[in-house]
Amino acid sequence: xxxxxxxxxxxxxxxxxxxxxxxxxxxxxxxxxxxxxxxxxxxxxxxxxxxxxxxxxxxxxxxxxxxxxxxxxxxxxxxxxxxxxxxxxxxxxxxxxxxxxxxxxxxxxxxxxxxxxxxxxxxxxxxxxxxxxxxxxxxxxxxxxxxxxxxxxxxxxxxxxxxxxxxxxxxxxxxxxxxxxxxxxxxxxxxxxxxxxxxxxxxxxxxxxxxxxxxxxxxxxxxxxxxxxxxxxxxxxxxxxxxxxxxxxxxxxxxxxxxxxxxxxxxxxxxxxxxxxxxxxxxxxxxxxxxxxxxxxxxxxxxxxxxxxxxxxxxxxxxxxxxxxxxxxxxxxxxxxxxxxxxxxxxxxxxxxxxxxxxxxxxxxxxxxxxxxxxxxxxxxxxxxxxxxxxxxxxxxxxxxxxxxxxxxxx
Numbered sequence: 001x002x003x004x005x006x007x008x009x010x011x012x013x014x015x016x017x018x019x020x021x022x023x024x025x026x027x028x029x030x031x032x033x034x035x036x037x038x039x040x041x042x043x044x045x046x047x048x049x050x051x052x053x054x055x056x057x058x059x060x061x062x063x064x065x066x067x068x069x070x071x072x073x074x075x076x077x078x079x080x081x082x083x084x085x086x087x088x089x090x091x092x093x094x095x096x097x098x099x100x101x102x103x104x105x106x107x108x109x110x111x112x113x114x115x116x117x118x119x120x121x122x123x124x125x126x127x128x129x130x131x132x133x134x135x136x137x138x139x140x141x142x143x144x145x146x147x148x149x150x151x152x153x154x155x156x157x158x159x160x161x162x163x164x165x166x167x168x169x170x171x172x173x174x175x176x177x178x179x180x181x182x183x184x185x186x187x188x189x190x191x192x193x194x195x196x197x198x199x200x201x202x203x204x205x206x207x208x209x210x211x212x213x214x215x216x217x218x219x220x221x222x223x224x225x226x227x228x229x230x231x232x233x234x235x236x237x238x239x240x241x242x243x244x245x246x247x248x249x250x251x252x253x254x255x256x257x258x259x260x261x262x263x264x265x266x267x268x269x270x271x272x273x274x275x276x277x278x279x280x281x282x283x284x285x286x287x288x289x290x291x292x293x294x295x296x297x298x299x300x301x302x303x304x305x306x307x308x309x310x311x312x313x314x315x316x317x318x319x320x321x322x323x324x325x326x327x328x329x330x331x332x333x334x335x336x337x338x339x340x341x342x343x344x345x346x347x348x349x350x351x352x353x354x355x356x357x358x359x360x361x362x363x364x365x366x367x368x369x370x371x372x373x374x375x376x377x378x379x380x381x382x383x384x385x386x387x388x389x390x391x392x393x394x395x396x397x398x399x400x401x402x403x404x405x406x407x408x409x410x411x
Contacts, residue, residue: 011290016280020250022290027297028246029308030182036107036331037100037176037309040115041093042317043130043169044122051137051211054092054127056144062125063088066118070144084114090152091168092143094118094129100176100309104331104385108324133171133206133220133316140168140210151260151268152299155228158272162226169209170220171317175330177310184337189245191344192304193236194351195333196314198370201361202402203326205316217361220316224301225354230256231300238351249306254280259299262292303354314354324391325398332381333374339381346373361409368409375403 013019044059046052060072066086067075079085084096096118098111119129130136140161142149149167156163180188204217216222224232235252236245254277258270261284271283276296279288288296297307303314315326333343350357350370362368379399382392 012287013280013290013293014287016254016277019254019276019280019288019293022293023250023253023297024246026294027249027306027308028179028185030179030185033178033180033184033188033334034102035100035176035178035309036104036327037098038107038111038323038327039095039097039174039176039311040111040317040323041089041095041171041173043091043093043132043135043171045128045130045137047123047126047128050128050130053138053141054143056092058125058127059088059092059094059143062122062127063094064121066121070146080114080117082110082114082117084111084118086118088144089167090142090144090146090149091135091140091170093171094122104328105387105391108327108387108391112321112324130171130317131205131319132208133204133218134165134209134214134223135169135171136208137211138169140164142168147262147266147268148260150266151270154269155257155259159228160226162223165209165219166223166227170206170223172220172313173203173315173317173323173326175312175315175327176307177312177330177334179306179308179310184340186245187337187340187344188310188334189304189306190236190241191334191340191347192310192312193234194238194344194347195330195370195374196234196303196312197350197353197357198347198367198374198406199326199329200314200316200354201357201364201367202371202375202406203315203318204358204361205318216359217363218316218358221314221354221358225358227301228257231259232302234352234354235302235304238348245306252302253293253297253300256296256300258296260295262295322398325395325402328382328385328387328395329375329378329399331385332378335381335384339377342377343374346370346377362406363409365409368406371406371409372403375399375406379403 065078068087071088083099087095101107206218206220260268261270274283305311350366356364
């Protein structure tokens with residue numbers, strides 16, 4: 001995906017027009033859709049007793065020179081052998097961000113090699129990666145504490161326990177796709193959102209948390225949706241399908257309340273209810289800069305977030321090597337404009353059923369119907385990804401298995 005050029009991050013934003021212009025430059029980069037990327041999160045568990053807490057020091061020792069500076073300020077934070085970057089989330093979840101690649105096959109192979117390297121590091125410390133989108137054994141518990149995470153916790157606590165559940169117990173799979181050419185972008189933006197509910201339903205893995213059934217097939221997505229609609233609701237919806245994506249996103253960003261205001265001290269919590277638009281209007285002692293705006297964007301968590309490319313954030317973590325399946329499905333659906341258009345048409349009737357997808361999954365018949373069609377489209381487009389025969393066959397079988405599950409729900 002096309003990355004943002006270097007900008008003067010200290011530039012003061014004088015008004016909303018300046019903020020909107022900056023957002024349009026950094027968040028929407030159109031061009032040939034070439035690259036695909038993934039970010040994978042996992043909960044981390046003691047191999048002998050998955051209910052046992054895993055503390056910061058144990059993670060620091062296990063990750064060694066690959067650990068992030070939030071875990072160890074002296075760490076060199078080396079990439080994994082194939083370029084993946086390791087970070088640690090506030091509940092001790094480990095994340096690998098893979099560099100985007102023009103070949104889906106290269107992305108899958110290189111990322112899996114980095115995952116294998118990570119697993120070996122953890123295995124030597126008696127630790128294992130979780131298999132689901134939410135910690136099925138332990139209640140929420142902080143492991144990494146920073147001013148950002150403390151501010152997040154304070155803001156989220158005002159609305160209930162969902163924020164802590166999200167911060168400390170969830171793990172997701174993010175697929176990153178290029179925005180596409182100017183004449184493709186609106187369709188790709190809409191499709192990225194519309195296929196979310198049926199694919200969330202089809203790949204849900206988060207029905208248990210802290211030793212009990214949650215009543216949701218994806219309690220991970222349930223937590224995200226319950227945090228704060230101003231920062232987690234979808235930007236696109238069928239009801240506003242004709243709205244310009246840039247206008248929709250810039251309005252979303254400016255209307256969202258601040259989550260953090262960075263400073264020299266340990267307390268970054270903002271005044272309650274102050275939006276970025278309020279900050280531009282003088283609500284805080286100093287005016288915001290372009291860097292403040294970009295940081296604010298990093299605290300917004302809609303199911304699809306534009307970052308120059310499209311970051312699809314709605315999938316639960318998958319067991320073992322199964323992360324390759326939804327990744328390949330999405331790559332196939334977005335490989336050619338006709339397929340992307342067909343996917344949009346198939347998903348449009350259920351494009352706003354996020355809560356139903358998280359609650360009932362494929363038991364919701366319209367979601368199962370849409371998922372079945374999307375899997376058919378992906379199977380047809382899969383040969384165009386030029387995957388090695390072994391990987392193609394493995395993913396083909398897995399998609400057919402998920403399609404069969406969706407068809408059972410459809411009936």
